Amino acid sequence: MSALPATTREVRLARRPAGLPRSSDFDVAEVPLPLPAAEEALVRTTYFRVTASLRMMIGEGAESVEGVPFPVLRPGDPVAGGALGEVVIAPEGSGLKPGDLVAHGAGWREYALVPAAELSPLDPATDPAVHLGHGWTAYAALTRAAGIRPGDTVYVTGATGAIGSVAALAARRLGAARVVGGTGSAAKTEALISGCGYDAVVTVGSGSLTDKLAAVAPGGLDVVLDTVGGDQLAAAVGAARTGARIVVIGALSGQLAPNGPGRSAPVSLDSFQLLLKKVTLRGYSADDHPEAEQEWLDLLDGATVPHHVVAGIERAPQALVDTIAGRYLGPVLVKPF
Ligand SMILES: NC(=O)c1ccc[n+]([C@@H]2O[C@H](COP(=O)([O-])OP(=O)(O)OC[C@H]3O[C@@H](n4cnc5c(N)ncnc54)[C@H](OP(=O)(O)O)[C@@H]3O)[C@@H](O)[C@H]2O)c1
Structure with missing residues (x-):
């Protein structure tokens, strides 16, 4: 094992953003290297992910909204998020050994202590x-x-996000005949078609989104995978075919709204359309089916996915700002070292 450093860096929430986060809402702190307790492993981070949903954990008023499966962060807390790392120290009998690659939720720091179990x-x-x-x-x-x-x-709404950028591939491998993506960034249209497997892209903005959907999917939509909600969900109801299945898996329109804690995404839907077209509308969390992750890895069969890497832990706060501004395509990973 190479010598361990005496200190390590972590990103902390400096203050609660009043609206969308700015890089100045975070600090990079140098702290003594934490040493593991009996049941903990010390993990050296190789990558951590910056995700727009972090907004829900840090926004003003975040404490007041119940039922969201994310911890609330307070000023001074290290930021949390999905990470990959190499085990440096593992407890005896844990089945882990130095060098093992592991995933955990204590990203935004160079070294993390994680319960070995x-x-x-x-x-x-x-x-x-x-x-x-x-x-x-x-x-x-x-x-x-x-x-x-x-x-x-x-x-698929939010087609350029981490989930949306692979959803066309998933749909295609599951037999879809046509996959349409929605984005607020017209500049990413070509990349969504040539790099992510979309057949057509609609850009959210001026003009009726329902009309745009009707133009690229004239027979109507059978399945909607919605990561955005709001007006984009309403438009999808308008463009649905009889018997359509609409699955809400995210709420980026609320999570990234300029004001509030980012924990609600109100929308006005035409329930008459739902009735006439016998549409099924449901929310879904993949936490209910963790076994699906291995099925997805098998289906991918070693394929890589579009993503963006930012080098240096000190650049993570700006990477979050840029992710929310829609500057990237696919998951945004920070390589801290
Ligand atoms: N149900 C589940 O099991 C589950 C699991 C994980 C995540 N989620 C949820 O799924 C959603 C998508 O997650 P993700 O990781 O794919 O997101 P992400 O990659 O962090 O999202 C980044 C994207 O957000 C878009 N965006 C920016 N501002 C927006 C706005 N005001 N309205 C709509 N989109 C905006 C940008 O797209 P443009 O380029 O189009 O601007 C950008 O590409 C989130 O709501 C997340 O919480 C659900």
Whole structure:
């Protein structure tokens, strides 16, 4: 084992952002290297993920909203988030050994202490972006909640995000005939088509989104995988075909709203359309089907996925700002060393 440093760096929440976060809302602190207690492992971070959903953990008023499966962070707390790392020290009898690749939720720091019981070795040959991108959520939602069928026309909102950027691949491998993506960034249209497997892209903005969907999916939508909610969900209801299945897996329109804690995403839906077209509308969490992750890895069969890597832990706060501003495609990973 190479010599351990005496100190290590971690990103902390400096203050609660009043609206969308700015890089000045975070500090990079140098702290003594933590040493593991009896049941803990010390893990050296190789990558951690920066995700727009962090907004829900740090926004003003975050404490006041119940039922969201994310911890609330207070000023001074180290930031949390999905990470990959190498085991440096492992407890005797834990089944872990130095050098094992593991995943955990204590990202945004160079070294993390993690209960050994929560860790299991991962295949180091798998693309870090596949491990951290949560793309298997799209696979799980399509197979468990949408009941995707061969020949379906699928619409994915938030197509450039970590989940949306692999959803077309998942839908295609599950037999979809046509996959349409929605984005607020027209500049990413070509990348969504050539790099992510979308057949067509609609850009949110001026003009009726329902009309745009009707133009690229004239027969209507069979399946909608919605990571955004709000007006984009309302438009999808308008463009749905009879018997469509709409699965809400995210709420980026609320999470990234300029004001508030980012924990609600109100929308006005035409319930008459739901009735006439016998649409099924449901929310879904992939936490209910963790076994789907391995199925997704098997389906990917070693494929890599689009992603963006930022080098240096000190650049993580700006990477979050840029992720929320929609500057990237796919999961955004920070390589701290
Ligand atoms: N149900 C589950 O099991 C589950 C699991 C994990 C995550 N989630 C949820 O799934 C959603 C997507 O997660 P993700 O990791 O794919 O997101 P992400 O990669 O962190 O999202 C980044 C994207 O957000 C988009 N965006 C920025 N501002 C927006 C706005 N005001 N309205 C709509 N989109 C905006 C940008 O797209 P443009 O380029 O189009 O601007 C950007 O590419 C989140 O709500 C997350 O909490 C659900």
